[in-house]
Amino acid sequence: MSGKGTGVLQSVERAMRVLDLVASAPGPVQAKQVARELGLTLPTTYHLLTTLVGGGYLVHLSDERAYALGHRVDDLARGLHRQIEAPPEVQRVASVVHREAQAAAYYAALRDAEMIVAYVAECALHPRIRTLAVGFHQAPHATAFGKLMLATLPADDREAVLDHTGTPAVTAATVTDRGVLARQLLQVRGTGLAVEVDEFQQGLSCMAAPVTDAAGRFVGAVAVSMPTARLRSDRWSVERAVRLGAVRATRAVALTTAARRGRLS
Incomplete structure (x- = not known):
């Protein structure tokens, strides 16, 4: 039936x-x-x-x-991780961002109107946010890389995504009002940078910059997470590392795509 x-x-x-x-x-x-x-x-x-x-x-x-x-179920999970795994060149970029920003660094890939964490670079001094493991794809309204995705979508598509995911309060600081979120996303589009402060986890904040393919289409994001106090005190050095990382990742994606096409031709 x-x-x-x-x-x-x-x-x-x-x-x-x-x-x-x-x-x-x-x-x-x-x-x-x-x-x-x-x-x-x-x-x-x-x-x-x-x-x-x-x-x-x-x-x-x-x-x-x-x-x-x-x-x-575990076989499916391993298969998913294998399919979304970031290319080695992109992984190296995330590791450089991790060192330069002195923060946990992430590469999140766009996959059918979802941002999925594909790689995490962390260490004991700068660990990732606990729930942001490879495969995480929830709460786009409350994560920096999720806000980047929402900002790139046409209004109707964005509303469809939010109708599906909702805008629940992950923390007391989460932006849940769609009007406020729309204004936030307008700023993201204008600056080419997304920042969330205490929205996903209290006391921790994230920053993300977009990664595009050779045609200029949004395909992913380089992001970092760190204590909110550190983000405020080191804002400009962190932003420089994230933006530069996104540029490097964009180049890496283009090279990887070109190499893949060369193998198939």
């Missing part, structure tokens, strides 16, 4: 909802809980669970009469 007028297979959509529920649970989940929380009948729920167990995406813990994530 397919979803009405959506082009979505209802059974597949339901299976994904089951996976999302099990993944977000603190422990194994029983079938009755899945049915209750997703509004499904128990027979349909067991059918979905059995299918997911057969595919290795869930495991059935018979002693607990419950379900947990299976090994195939």
Whole structure:
């Protein structure tokens, strides 16, 4: 069966909802809980669970009469990380930014209206924000590289993204009002730089500059995170490192793309 007028297979959509529920649970989940929380009948729920167990995406813990994530989910995660991995040249640029800015540095890549962290350069003195690991793609309204992406989108596309993601308050300082956010994004477009102060994590701030391809299209961002007090005191030296890093990453992306095309021709 397919979803009405959506082009979505209802059974597949339901299976994904089951996976999302099990993944977000603190422990194994029983079938009755899945049915209750997703509004499904128990027979349909067991059918979905059995299918997911057969595919290795869930495991059935018979002693607990419950379900947990299976090994195939980890295989998918490894595959995602392999596909979004930043080219070595871009990784080297991020490492240079890390040293020059004395801050955790990130390369986030644009992927279907999402900014996904593809590489992190950090050390014990300058660690990354805990949740900003490779694969992170949430809260574009509250991250510097997310604001860069939103600033490049046409108004209708931007609103569609925000309708999907929402603008929840990640911290007390998060900009949640779309009118205020729109004005912030206008400034980002004007300066070619995005800054968030305490919006994603209290006491920490981020700065990001855009990376473009050979045609000048936005494809990613070089970003740093650091304690807010340090960003304020060292603003200009940090901005110089980030902007220069974005220029270097743009060159690296162009060279990588050209090399890839040469191999395929």
